[in-house]
Amino acid sequence: MKRVDDFRLRLGKQELVPIVVGGMGVDISTTMLAIEAARLGGIGHISDAMVPTVSDRRYKTHFVRDKMKLYKPNVDSADKSSVQFDLGLLAEATRLHVGRAMEGKGGTGMIFVNCMEKLTMNAPRETLRVRLTAALDAGIDGITLAAGLHLGSFGLIEEHPRFRDAKLGIIVSSLRALQLFLRKTAKLGRLPDYVVVEGPLAGGHLGFGMDWEKYDLRSIMTEIRAHLEAEKLTIPLIPAGGIFTGGDAVSYLEDGAAAVQVATRFTVTRECGLPPAVQQEYFKAGENDIEVNEISPTGYPMRMLKNSPAIGAGIRPNCEAFGYLLDAHGNCAYVTAYNRELVKHPRVKHAQVKLAVKDKTCLCTHMRNFDCWTCGHYTYRLKDTSVLRADGTYEILGAEHVFHDYQFSQGQAIALPTLG
Ligand SMILES: Cc1cc2nc3c(=O)[nH]c(=O)nc-3n(C[C@H](O)[C@H](O)[C@H](O)COP(=O)(O)O)c2cc1C
Numbered sequence: 001m002k003r004v005d006d007f008r009l010r011l012g013k014q015e016l017v018p019i020v021v022g023g024m025g026v027d028i029s030t031t032m033l034a035i036e037a038a039r040l041g042g043i044g045h046i047s048d049a050m051v052p053t054v055s056d057r058r059y060k061t062h063f064v065r066d067k068m069k070l071y072k073p074n075v076d077s078a079d080k081s082s083v084q085f086d087l088g089l090l091a092e093a094t095r096l097h098v099g100r101a102m103e104g105k106g107g108t109g110m111i112f113v114n115c116m117e118k119l120t121m122n123a124p125r126e127t128l129r130v131r132l133t134a135a136l137d138a139g140i141d142g143i144t145l146a147a148g149l150h151l152g153s154f155g156l157i158e159e160h161p162r163f164r165d166a167k168l169g170i171i172v173s174s175l176r177a178l179q180l181f182l183r184k185t186a187k188l189g190r191l192p193d194y195v196v197v198e199g200p201l202a203g204g205h206l207g208f209g210m211d212w213e214k215y216d217l218r219s220i221m222t223e224i225r226a227h228l229e230a231e232k233l234t235i236p237l238i239p240a241g242g243i244f245t246g247g248d249a250v251s252y253l254e255d256g257a258a259a260v261q262v263a264t265r266f267t268v269t270r271e272c273g274l275p276p277a278v279q280q281e282y283f284k285a286g287e288n289d290i291e292v293n294e295i296s297p298t299g300y301p302m303r304m305l306k307n308s309p310a311i312g313a314g315i316r317p318n319c320e321a322f323g324y325l326l327d328a329h330g331n332c333a334y335v336t337a338y339n340r341e342l343v344k345h346p347r348v349k350h351a352q353v354k355l356a357v358k359d360k361t362c363l364c365t366h367m368r369n370f371d372c373w374t375c376g377h378y379t380y381r382l383k384d385t386s387v388l389r390a391d392g393t394y395e396i397l398g399a400e401h402v403f404h405d406y407q408f409s410q411g412q413a414i415a416l417p418t419l420g
Pocket residue numbers: 021022023024025026028047049114116146147171198201202203204205240241242243261262263264265267374375376377378
């Protein structure tokens with residue numbers, strides 16, 4: 001019976017263990033987790049979601065405080081169009097975040113950054129260009145384009161000296177999305193170095209509608225592989241979403257996948273950014289405690305634990321400090337929903353009664369505070385990957401333990417940790 005370790009991922013001249021730890025914003029896939037995946041010979045992702053906020057937490061910078069100070073007079077205004085990111089400071093924050101990850105990297109693996117197009121930041125093109133450019137400047141090994149079609153993203157960095165040497169890939173959930181992307185990149189004579197094919201069981205935002213249950217990863221992979229073969233295109237394909245055991249991974253590698261991208265099993269590791277109490281919520285969750293809902297202001301369905309504090313909360317939008325989801329006109333679906341509730345309950349503001357906003361959530365603040373417990377479909381199986389401690393909580397795992405379990409286990413076996 002084969003193991004993941006019998007396979008290797010070839011990216012250019014580099015040979016890697018075919019395990020990619022997916023990007024998990026905001027600071028869930030931490031620098032430490034990415035460094036660990038690279039040390040073990042695979043690929044780890046950091047995320048560029050809300051980097052100024054993450055930098056403040058990790059590196060004691062003051063990007064958020066200074067932005068808040070600048071825009072404080074706008075807090076009570078419904079019009080957020082003036083709340084712009086300073087592009088120089090955004091570049092500085094990105095270079096710091098990426099630079100620290102690259103400085104810490106050892107081993108034979110690589111570190112990539114997950115870059116979401118839906119993070120529109122009140123100036124979509126300009127802020128995306130800065131984030132991509134600054135990541136390349138800071139020496140990132142590769143960029144995984146996510147949460148969007150990214151039809152213009154390669155064009156934003158085509159003049160960068162590293163455009164052809166850094167590894168560039170994209171996450172798609174359908175052949176159609178990939179075709180649109182390839183049509184654009186063909187014009188620049190630059191194919192992606194890899195394509196992550198993400199199915200409907202993944203965590204975070206989904207590239208499907210609320211009918212996600214009708215789709216399955218293996219069928220999408222088969223369709224995309226057949227298309228690439230017909231077009232005589234050799235691009236490594238990396239399936240993601242619901243690959244829970246070494247055996248699951250092997251079944252995709254035997255089917256022609258170049259590697260697998262996994263995330264959920266790493267949410268309960270020490271290197272992951274989720275606070276330990278939240279990790280226990282992930283362990284405890286049953287299948288019925290997980291839902292896909294439409295409360296993300298991005299417009300994409302998102303999977304999360306039903307008891308996430310973010311669901312139904314009516315906190316005041318904090319765009320002056322954050323504002324990562326403001327569109328090109330300064331709008332965010334949460335701000336609209338919040339203001340609608342304020343109009344319906346005009347006395348709430350002064351009476352300090354808590355407002356409830358059911359249809360959307362303030363994703364920036366809740367992701368920053370780890371109050372939106374986004375998760376993969378198989379989160380309810382995490383309890384089978386650990387052991388119960390005497391106090392009724394589950395043992396938190398090491399990222400190395402989980403990585404090696406994927407790499408060396410056979411079939412559906414899952415290695416349990418020893419009690420620490
Ligand atoms: C907690 C969590 C947060 C995630 N956040 C992001 C994200 O910010 N951007 C993204 O492209 N994918 C995100 N994902 C998706 C993963 O990178 C990965 O592709 C997918 O979850 C793999 O499936 P698995 O979790 O079943 O292993 C997230 C997944 C999880 C579990």
